[in-house]
Amino acid sequence: xxxAFAGYDAGGIxxxxxVERTLxxxxxxxxxxxxxxxxxxxxxxxxxxGNSQDAEEVVQEAFLxxxxxxQQFAGxxxxxxxxxxxxxxxxxxxxxxxxNEEARREIPLRTAEGESEIDPLSQLKDSAPSPERLAxxxxxxxxxxxxxxxxxPAERTAIVMRHWDGCGIExxxxxxxxxxxxAKNTVFRAVQKLRAALKPFAEGRGAAKxxxxxx
Amino acid sequence: MKHTTEEELFAYREGEMKGRETIxxxxxxxxxxxxxxxxxxxxxxxxxxxxxPDPGEQYGAKVWxxxxxxxxxxxxxxxxxxxxxxxxxxRLVAVGVAAALLVLAFYAGRKTSTNTGNEENVDASKVRxxxxxxxxxxxxxxxxxxxxxxxxxxxxDAGKKLINISTAQKRAEDLVEENRLYRQTALEGGDNAIAxxxxxxxxxxxxxxxxxxEVTPAQFESIQKRIAAQGLLLKVRVVRQELRxxxxxxxxxxxxxxxxxxxxxxx
Numbered sequence: 310x311x312x313a314f315a316g317y318d319a320g321g322i323x324x325x326x327x328v329e330r331t332l333x334x335x336x337x338x339x340x341x342x343x344x345x346x347x348x349x350x351x352x353x354x355x356x357x358x359g360n361s362q363d364a365e366e367v368v369q370e371a372f373l374x375x376x377x378x379x380q381q382f383a384g385x386x387x388x389x390x391x392x393x394x395x396x397x398x399x400x401x402x403x404x405x406x407x408x409n410e411e412a413r414r415e416i417p418l419r420t421a422e423g424e425s426e427i428d429p430l431s432q433l434k435d436s437a438p439s440p441e442r443l444a445x446x447x448x449x450x451x452x453x454x455x456x457x458x459x460x461x462p463a464e465r466t467a468i469v470m471r472h473w474d475g476c477g478i479e480x481x482x483x484x485x486x487x488x489x490x491x492a493k494n495t496v497f498r499a500v501q502k503l504r505a506a507l508k509p510f511a512e513g514r515g516a517a518k519x520x521x522x523x524x
Numbered sequence: 525m526k527h528t529t530e531e532e533l534f535a536y537r538e539g540e541m542k543g544r545e546t547i548x549x550x551x552x553x554x555x556x557x558x559x560x561x562x563x564x565x566x567x568x569x570x571x572x573x574x575x576x577p578d579p580g581e582q583y584g585a586k587v588w589x590x591x592x593x594x595x596x597x598x599x600x601x602x603x604x605x606x607x608x609x610x611x612x613x614x615r616l617v618a619v620g621v622a623a624a625l626l627v628l629a630f631y632a633g634r635k636t637s638t639n640t641g642n643e644e645n646v647d648a649s650k651v652r653x654x655x656x657x658x659x660x661x662x663x664x665x666x667x668x669x670x671x672x673x674x675x676x677x678x679x680x681d682a683g684k685k686l687i688n689i690s691t692a693q694k695r696a697e698d699l700v701e702e703n704r705l706y707r708q709t710a711l712e713g714g715d716n717a718i719a720x721x722x723x724x725x726x727x728x729x730x731x732x733x734x735x736x737x738e739v740t741p742a743q744f745e746s747i748q749k750r751i752a753a754q755g756l757l758l759k760v761r762v763v764r765q766e767l768r769x770x771x772x773x774x775x776x777x778x779x780x781x782x783x784x785x786x787x788x789x790x791x
Contacts, residue, residue, distance in 0.1 A: 331599050332599050332601060334598055334601075336595065336597065336598060336599065339595070339599070340588045340592075343584055343587050343588045343591070344584030344585055344587075344588060345584065346584075347579070347583050347584040347586075347587040347588075348579050348583050348584060351579045351583060352576050352579075355576050355577065356574075356576060361577060368587055369587060369590050369591050372587060372591055373591055373594060373595065376595050376596070376599055377596070377599075377600065378600070379599040379600065380599065380600045380601060383697065386697075387736050387737055390690065390736075390737045449570050449573055450570070450573040450574045450575060452570075453570045453571060453573065453574055454574055457571075457574070468571070472568060472571055473571075475686075475688050475738070476688070476690070477688055477690055477691045479691050480690055480691070497531060497534050500534055500564070500567065501530065503567050503570075503571070504530075504563075504564065504567050507566075507567055507570060
């Protein structure tokens with residue numbers, strides 16, 4: 310979260326001062342915080358949502374919500390971290406809402422037994438292009454993006470927070486509203502799914518080995 | 525030879541300490557597991573390959589234009605919400621501690637000023653003092669955990685630019701107010717050794733609480749040095765052990781008419 314900690318701008322007022330002045334009635338000063346932290350929150354939101362349109366909405370909503378509860382912001386905390394958490398909370402809610410809407414729109418795909426829905430990941434694997442087609446980094450990035458889209462909202466949020474933003478497990482658990490152990494499992498499950506989705510590509514470069522087996 | 529599982533490799537990559545040496549030793553010997561770890565690493569590299577569009581230099585100004593008209597005229601004022609602020613969970617803990625201390629002070633005052641020898645009062649006082657001793661002991665236990673974690677943490681990766689201390693920071697924030705109240709009570713009760721330790725603890729807790737959630741290795745080292753230089757961890761541990769012994773009744777309860785302040789050994 311390095312970018313979030315550029316809390317002081319040599320040419321301007323500090324985040325803390327900006328918060329205090331906004332709370333004191335200088336609404337325009339909030340602009341300093343918005344302009345200073347928007348790009349970072351956008352990058353986080355993009356990784357969580359996977360597209361610009363949703364990311365921009367998350368950014369706007371995060372700053373609106375932050376303004377509405379600015380009086381709860383502890384003066385000695387870091388505004389960047391605080392607004393990051395607000396954005397992460399909103400992004401996961403939005404992801405869940407979108408998944409639910411998509412699930413309602415689509416006719417559920419059932420297995421032969423008619424019991425459970427087909428795992429989106431297995432669909433992804435079935436339609437996976439050959440390793441040759443995945444040779445370039447553009448294809449790899451595209452494939453990874455698809456794999457991320459196939460994760461559940463919680464898994465996606467967990468891996469984004471852990472990998473890109475270096476968040477601790479407890480911080481992730483707070484956003485997922487779960488405990489540390491469950492959050493850790495969620496990160497691991499996300500990694501497992503991403504690995505499975507990228508397996509054709511990985512196998513192209515070296516034979517995969519079944520782990521946890523006797524040799 | 526049993527290979528490492530995917531979960532074990534992931535935990536190893538995450539820096540978990542449990543079974544770390546065994547896995548490291550296995551990886552030294554087993555090329556297959558090393559290759560497997562490398563394949564896992566490639567997944568993380570692939571994550572980094574996903575491009576994130578640059579929103580542009582003017583993006584902040586654009587967001588402001590988008591939200592400015594949707595913002596309320598004024599941000600909610602702290603003063604206007606003093607009631608809800610007081611009922612925030614962290615404040616409630618502090619208020620609870622303060623209330624408990626007030627009750628204790630009241631009973632302690634009764635006990636030392638009247639010197640009636642009334643058995644009932646003395647019993648009540650003993651119970652309350654024990655409650656306080658247990659509470660301060662627990663507080664020191666929580667503080668000790670933070671100090672230990674910070675002291676023992678090894679930033680490890682020299683190339684790492686920032687170290688995330690957000691968990692310790694949040695916990696320190698939670699303990700600051702509690703610590704202040706206990707310190708004040710210890711001072712008023714003449715318990716100078718505890719007050720002095722709590723005073724030193726307060727400075728480190730404030731240091732950690734006021735740090736950014738991610739610090740540079742140099743900042744992190746400075747926090748570690750501060751803890752080490754004051755021997756704070758040892759002091760906290762000693763006072764905590766003393767209190768624990770007292771709570772267990774190993775330490776004699778002060779005489780009923782002893783109105784002189786208690787002074788524990790300096791630690």
